[in-house]
Amino acid sequence: MEASDQIHFEGQGREEIYGWVNETLRQQKYSGLGRKGRGLAPYTRGDAELLAGVDEAHETLSGPATQKILQREFHGFGEQRYQRLARISVAYRLRKTAAYRKRLIACHPARPVQVAIGNGERRSPKGGLATSGGYGAPDSGGHGADP
Numbered sequence: 001m002e003a004s005d006q007i008h009f010e011g012q013g014r015e016e017i018y019g020w021v022n023e024t025l026r027q028q029k030y031s032g033l034g035r036k037g038r039g040l041a042p043y044t045r046g047d048a049e050l051l052a053g054v055d056e057a058h059e060t061l062s063g064p065a066t067q068k069i070l071q072r073e074f075h076g077f078g079e080q081r082y083q084r085l086a087r088i089s090v091a092y093r094l095r096k097t098a099a100y101r102k103r104l105i106a107c108h109p110a111r112p113v114q115v116a117i118g119n120g121e122r123r124s125p126k127g128g129l130a131t132s133g134g135y136g137a138p139d140s141g142g143h144g145a146d147p
């Protein structure tokens with residue numbers, strides 16, 4: 001049988017269908033095949049790092065948008081390093097790999113930022129500290145001027 005031939009099968013129920021599929025896979029020694037032999041795209045560590053670079057440049061777009069960029073790089077601009085990534089359905093799985101996360105973290109190290117919040121001082125609408133006029137002067141308990 002050629003790989004392009006179609007098979008039509010009607011089972012009497014779920015058990016019969018699953019039994020036939022399992023037997024066929026066993027006969028073809030499917031479980032012994034590697035990822036490449038099963039027809040699964042073998043993405044490399046380099047592919048994950050390349051995807052991380054694309055995501056860094058484009059600020060991590062959605063999977064379909066990234067897919068278009070990768071296809072354009074290979075088919076439109078002839079960039080051979082994008083050949084495998086141009087066939088990717090969407091980038092979700094590859095973004096979960098350790099190589100991708102390691103590369104992306106190396107590009108974006110955490111930067112500490114100090115933000116002063118809750119220091120107890122209120123500002124007036126004019127920008128300065130409120131001292132009177134109902135803008136929560138520190139001596140009035142924050143409720144404005146007393147009548």
